[in-house]
Amino acid sequence: EKTKTSIFDKISRVIVGKSKVDEEVLDELEEILISSDVGVETTVKIIRRIEARVERDKYTSVEELDRILREEAAALLAENNSQDVENSYETDHLPKPYVLLVVGVNGVGKTTTIGKLAYQFHKRGKKVVLGAADTFRAAAVDQLKLWGQRVGVTVVDHGMNTDPSSVAFDAVKKGMELEADIIIIDTAGRLHTKVNLMNELGKIKRVVQKFLPEAPHEVMLVLDGSTGQNAVIQAREFTKVTEINSLAITKLDGTAKGGVVIGISDEFKIPVKYIGVGEKMDDLQVFNKMEFVDSLFKK
Amino acid sequence: MFENLSDKLNKAIKTLKGQGRISDINVAATVKEVRRALMDADVNYKVAKDVTDRVREKAIDRKVMIAVEPGQLFVKIVQEELMELMGGQAQSINLKGSPAVVLIAGLQGSGKTTFSGKFASYLKKQGRQVLLVACDVYRPAAITQLQVLGEQIGVEVFAEPDNKNAVDIAKNALAYAKTKGKSVVIVDTAGRLAVDEVMMKEVEEIKKTVSPSEILFVVDSMTGQDAVNTAKTFNERLDFDGVVLTKLDGDSRGGAALSIKAVVNKPIKFISTGEKMDALDIFYPDRMASRILGMGDVISLVEKA
Numbered sequence A: 001e002k003t004k005t006s007i008f009d010k011i012s013r014v015i016v017g018k019s020k021v022d023e024e025v026l027d028e029l030e031e032i033l034i035s036s037d038v039g040v041e042t043t044v045k046i047i048r049r050i051e052a053r054v055e056r057d058k059y060t061s062v063e064e065l066d067r068i069l070r071e072e073a074a075a076l077l078a079e080n081n082s083q084d085v086e087n088s089y090e091t092d093h094l095p096k097p098y099v100l101l102v103v104g105v106n107g108v109g110k111t112t113t114i115g116k117l118a119y120q121f122h123k124r125g126k127k128v129v130l131g132a133a134d135t136f137r138a139a140a141v142d143q144l145k146l147w148g149q150r151v152g153v154t155v156v157d158h159g160m161n162t163d164p165s166s167v168a169f170d171a172v173k174k175g176m177e178l179e180a181d182i183i184i185i186d187t188a189g190r191l192h193t194k195v196n197l198m199n200e201l202g203k204i205k206r207v208v209q210k211f212l213p214e215a216p217h218e219v220m221l222v223l224d225g226s227t228g229q230n231a232v233i234q235a236r237e238f239t240k241v242t243e244i245n246s247l248a249i250t251k252l253d254g255t256a257k258g259g260v261v262i263g264i265s266d267e268f269k270i271p272v273k274y275i276g277v278g279e280k281m282d283d284l285q286v287f288n289k290m291e292f293v294d295s296l297f298k299k
Numbered sequence B: 001m002f003e004n005l006s007d008k009l010n011k012a013i014k015t016l017k018g019q020g021r022i023s024d025i026n027v028a029a030t031v032k033e034v035r036r037a038l039m040d041a042d043v044n045y046k047v048a049k050d051v052t053d054r055v056r057e058k059a060i061d062r063k064v065m066i067a068v069e070p071g072q073l074f075v076k077i078v079q080e081e082l083m084e085l086m087g088g089q090a091q092s093i094n095l096k097g098s099p100a101v102v103l104i105a106g107l108q109g110s111g112k113t114t115f116s117g118k119f120a121s122y123l124k125k126q127g128r129q130v131l132l133v134a135c136d137v138y139r140p141a142a143i144t145q146l147q148v149l150g151e152q153i154g155v156e157v158f159a160e161p162d163n164k165n166a167v168d169i170a171k172n173a174l175a176y177a178k179t180k181g182k183s184v185v186i187v188d189t190a191g192r193l194a195v196d197e198v199m200m201k202e203v204e205e206i207k208k209t210v211s212p213s214e215i216l217f218v219v220d221s222m223t224g225q226d227a228v229n230t231a232k233t234f235n236e237r238l239d240f241d242g243v244v245l246t247k248l249d250g251d252s253r254g255g256a257a258l259s260i261k262a263v264v265n266k267p268i269k270f271i272s273t274g275e276k277m278d279a280l281d282i283f284y285p286d287r288m289a290s291r292i293l294g295m296g297d298v299i300s301l302v303e304k305a
């Protein structure tokens, strides 16, 4: 475990003996926020808010500044996202079967997150069906099937290089037959700049809806926690082609902070539901706003 | 957002000029604008600071304040600075040894396996006898993935699906390559985080066992501020020879490229621009500089037209 200097320590060092938030303190704050991928625009916004609050409330101590900073960051996460998602693995209140479509750019962790989700639902006695609709990436179907075996859930596949929408269709059909609680559909990674691939998502949706009109009930965008400002564009572009209802942020077990989520929350009303913290089956956590903000300010 | 960086800079300078302030302040404000553009492109905070500090000096030296188009001159200075940082000519790969061993390493999902396939195909086209080695014993279907790619490009893949020891596999693969008279061995490894001590030890062990002539660090061009930490640690542990920047077919600014170069000073050797096996390119520093600055990959576009 490496030593962790909190923002608190850093700020203390800067403002000892000073009575107002000066340029130096603000620079320090800027560095911390930018270095966590919060992004320039959102950082400026947070700093403005802090300046305004300090002006108004006349902060007196480092503790207070630290608290204000956390509050402002959390506020940005909260403004658009209301509550942290509770009972994330409860399906009783959901339509049955509940169809979850998982999307995102290449290599972010879609398939792994699906494996982990399947494990969580299965563990709670829910019936899970997975659909291997990434028929493009080499061995993508095998990868999902291995996850299915590992967790002990059904995987519907048509092999490689087949039509992803018909896999999705069959997965939903199979899920209905098996009276599944939740059907999770894996899709191929696609960069949001590729128009054809983005349109394919619309097709998958339409085909599934022929069978179950209200499906998919949820479309989850997976973001890699080490991604920088491009994640904002990913959120924007995926939102354009298909309504995104939730986010999962992966690979937060590394040193990346995933701060770009704050910027995304500032722009979109999409709640973060899960965070990935490793490659194993149980390395998935339900997102907690305050914990996330705290980890952002640890160095 | 940054397409008009030059306009923005012009405006910043003019506003201040109008107020009749001294030139140092005008330059400072404009420099701040550049710094923001760099950070928005995911250039590391500290690297962006260093770059803009040097830009400020040059701008003052070259009397940017009295230029007709101060914004344009500013952008030019920035671009020169970025290009200098990014390094001159495209650099070659060292394939000494019989067989020569190339070790591929990097974070999870960065594009190692895909690049391994592309690189194998590239070398095969040069008439070399290539062996791909599947040393990712962790990720489900990682071995199959490499095998599928190997089949696509017609390159043999060495794998031991029942062996959970990546170091052993690498060793066996090298012995096998020798008996088969292969000229290049490409070792694909599992993705690993820089903070994962066990996994970092493993890749060090693989390196020791196969003595690569070339170690390539594969990094996703969408990576944010953390790119420097990762690159630094991988470099400390492996002393890699070059960087492969992937997923440049997207619209990320790719500021990570600049950060990594500035921090570990290793050349970027290849760029990956798609999922298909032929989507591999050599790296051009000037294009990357423009891309980071957000002026569009003008040169590439012109060439394609």
Ligand SMILES: Nc1nc2c(ncn2[C@@H]2O[C@H](COP(=O)(O)OP(=O)(O)OP(=O)(O)O)[C@@H](O)[C@H]2O)c(=O)[nH]1
Pocket (backbone or CB within 6 Å): A104, A105, A106, A107, A108, A109, A110, A111, A112, A113, A134, A137, A140, A187, A188, A189, A190, A250, A251, A252, A253, A254, A275, A276, A277, A278, A279, A283, B108, B109, B139, B191, B193
């Ligand atoms: N450390 C860490 N690695 C992760 C996490 N989630 C996924 N990974 C790894 O990231 C890599 C890519 O994960 P996948 O699940 O294959 O990603 P994907 O989005 O399905 O990739 P494509 O289908 O190729 O677009 C794998 O090596 C995973 O083991 C996480 O939370 N932490």
Ligand SMILES: Nc1nc2c(ncn2[C@@H]2O[C@H](COP(=O)(O)OP(=O)(O)OP(=O)(O)O)[C@@H](O)[C@H]2O)c(=O)[nH]1
Pocket (backbone or CB within 6 Å): A106, A107, A137, A189, A191, B106, B107, B108, B109, B110, B111, B112, B113, B114, B115, B136, B139, B142, B189, B190, B191, B192, B246, B247, B248, B249, B250, B272, B273, B274, B275, B279
């Ligand atoms: N668009 C695009 N996708 C890429 C590129 N390089 C790799 N990919 C995709 O990114 C995803 C991850 O690539 P892999 O080669 O599996 O990455 P990896 O580093 O081997 O992943 P792990 O072994 O899980 O750590 C796959 O979906 C690839 O098809 C690229 O240059 N452009």
Ligand SMILES: [Mg+2]
Pocket (backbone or CB within 6 Å): A110, A111, A112, A134, A140, A186, A187, A188, A189
């Ligand atoms: Mg996948």
Ligand SMILES: [Mg+2]
Pocket (backbone or CB within 6 Å): B112, B113, B114, B136, B142, B189, B190, B191
């Ligand atoms: Mg791989």
